[in-house]
Amino acid sequence: MSTGVEMPRVEDCTVTRCSYNQNGCHAFAITVGSSDQARCHTFVESPVRGGLEMSVAQVGACQRHDCRHNSELECRAPGIQVGQETADCLTYAPA
Template sequence: MTTTLEMPQVHDCSATACAYNDDGCHAFAISMNSDAGCATFLSLNDKGGLDVVAQVGACQRSDCRFNESLECRAPSVRVGPSGTSGADCLSYQAA
């Protein structure tokens, strides 16, 4: 079982339209959906989150080489803007 200390950090997020992105992702943890989109993306004018660097937990992208038992095992993750989901996992690599 993965503990929060073992979860990969969001090294970089360039999805500036996300309410959790205030000079970096400040959600406690994010999830990636089956399209490698950030399921935690929230488009609001207000900025929120915690004084932490976000971590990645759940990952529904089963064909990613970093997906192990639906959890992300990448060393770190980069997230960027997307035209369809708001933000995508730029660290996705096909298995």
């Protein structure tokens, strides 16, 4: 039997070019990072709006194992902020 872990919410996203951002991120879940950058890899620039209107995005996975909030590739921060033109995870903090 496994126990569930509460996924952190995307508390704020200021990347207006992202199709999931409609006064906040409405993707069901996002993936943050890769081995060399702490960016939202769910970012989609398209004229089509995406996501679920009633949902608030959560961090489904984080590939930045060097972040102090990361444990076993899962984000343990209480919430994150995404911003700048490159959809950076502004909550990223080196371990």
